[in-house]
Amino acid sequence: AQTVTQSQPEMSVQEAETVTLSCTYDTSESDYYLFWYKQPPSRQMILVIRQEAYKQQNATENRFSVNFQKAAKSFSLKISDSQLGDAAMYFCAYRRGSQGNLIFGKGTKLSVKP
């Protein structure tokens, strides 16, 4: 069975600094997708970034980028120039193939200090 592990229950970053959230996953599949979702106190689940396993190039969305290490089954999220609005729970998620449900990690609570 596929699993997703986020080893950092909580992280803290100073405003304007950079922080990296860790995620590892376990799968025997070759076709899969990885995602980072953000859940602010409003509890809305917001997609931050996605990565197709077949793509070697790391995904980037403005201040958010990933370090995808397929062999190591690692998918970390880097947030540059952290802003107060980045404070939220961040969930790493895996999906097998092009369909199916998401399998989530337990989340990392990110605090941003002014």
Next chain:
Amino acid sequence: DTAVSQTPKYLVTQMGNDKSIKCEQNLGHDTMYWYKQDSKKFLKIMFSYNNKELIINETVPNRFSPKSPDKAHLNLHINSLELGDSAVYFCASSQIPGTHNIQYFGAGTRLSVL
């Protein structure tokens, strides 16, 4: 123009009652999901429907019964509510196959069973 809308946002009820949560998406997607987020923020799939047909049914008590009258709606009915059912329930939808294969989430329904 909410893409995935759930009603109600909050639901407070007594043990033993029966309640329903409604979900509608206006994205034209053909697959819908129900996820449960427990008190520790852990998100887990409950059900998935594709074109009104059940495709994923995780180990969920049969007191939970999803109903999909059409592909734009997926409602969740819960019988004989128990204290342990207190959680946030998220509806999501996606298009399979489709651009980016992204799942879009509703704002969640916080269910409190007293």
